[in-house]
């Protein structure tokens with residue numbers, strides 16, 4: 001059966017007063033403080049810590065005397081891998097690590113080093129997710145069918161009634177599936193979710209394959225040579241499950257919660273119901289902003305509102321920008337929602353439960369009999 005035609009990207013209504021007011025306030029902050037919008041030395045130091053953590057854990061894993069010790073090291077590999085994604089490649093992929101393009105490119109390549117394609121991620125994350133958060137049928141980050149139902153406009157299946165219980169298992173497969181399946185599917189199909197992916201050159205395709213070969217080398221070949229294929233598979237299962245779960249839950253606590261809006265992709269020619277800035281605020285929350293460890297490890301992704309409104313600003317500035325942005329939102333009657341970590345987790349669980357137990361469709365009301373006097377007339 002031929003694949004359905006790709007969906008056309010929806011359009012937004014024209015910007016209202018909110019976006020210019022936000023931009024003016026953030027511009028004023030950087031003008032007054034004289035700070036650069038990029039990450040600077042703090043980000044460089046963080047990248048060194050994350051990379052040392054990752055390769056140190058990997059060395060401990062492959063040089064471990066037995067599978068039990070290697071399994072412990074694999075947990076550390078998974079946590080470090082997610083940390084590189086949050087704190088190194090994410091800023092680089094947005095062009096926020098540095099004023100120098102080549103430094104951003106190097107930082108973005110951190111994703112290729114740990115198994116995902118930075119080229120395909122750019123389209124999936126910067127073009128689709130950031131432009132159209134929680135638009136069902138467009139935002140690939142909430143497309144978890146058939147396993148999970150994230151929004152009201154996604155088909156409900158009987159097993160979704162248990163998704164608030166089995167979601168950790170589904171999240172644990174995210175990283176491994178991405179590494180060994182998703183990028184290849186996008187390359188072969190030319191699609192990212194329901195959208196047409198940009199055409200890639202032969203050189204770009206060769207570059208993706210070269211990085212994937214390198215990843216398969218450190219993930220499977222070297223552990224098999226030093227130990228056995230069972231060792232390689234078990235350690236891969238552990239580190240990919242840890243990194244997949246951590247990456248998924250961080251995303252979900254910001255976007256897949258009770259407070260977030262989910263919208264069906266509008267029909268061709270129709271626009272989304274809100275302006276771009278308002279959509280970011282309607283679909284995103286901050287969590288645990290006062291937790292310094294989470295703020296450091298998550299690369300500021302617990303400040304997703306600030307990130308979605310200003311993705312070109314490095315995450316090291318989000319804690320300072322948050323109260324300024326909230327002030328503008330309050331003045332314009334726009335939401336700026338913050339939860340504690342456990343508050344956001346509870347909200348995510350309730351959202352999963354609600355999506356798994358949709359309200360039964362109300363039967364259509366029976367037609368009212370026509371008034372007698374009208375019939376008599």
Ligand SMILES: [Zn+2]
Pocket residue numbers: 090094125130307311
């Ligand atoms: Zn982002």
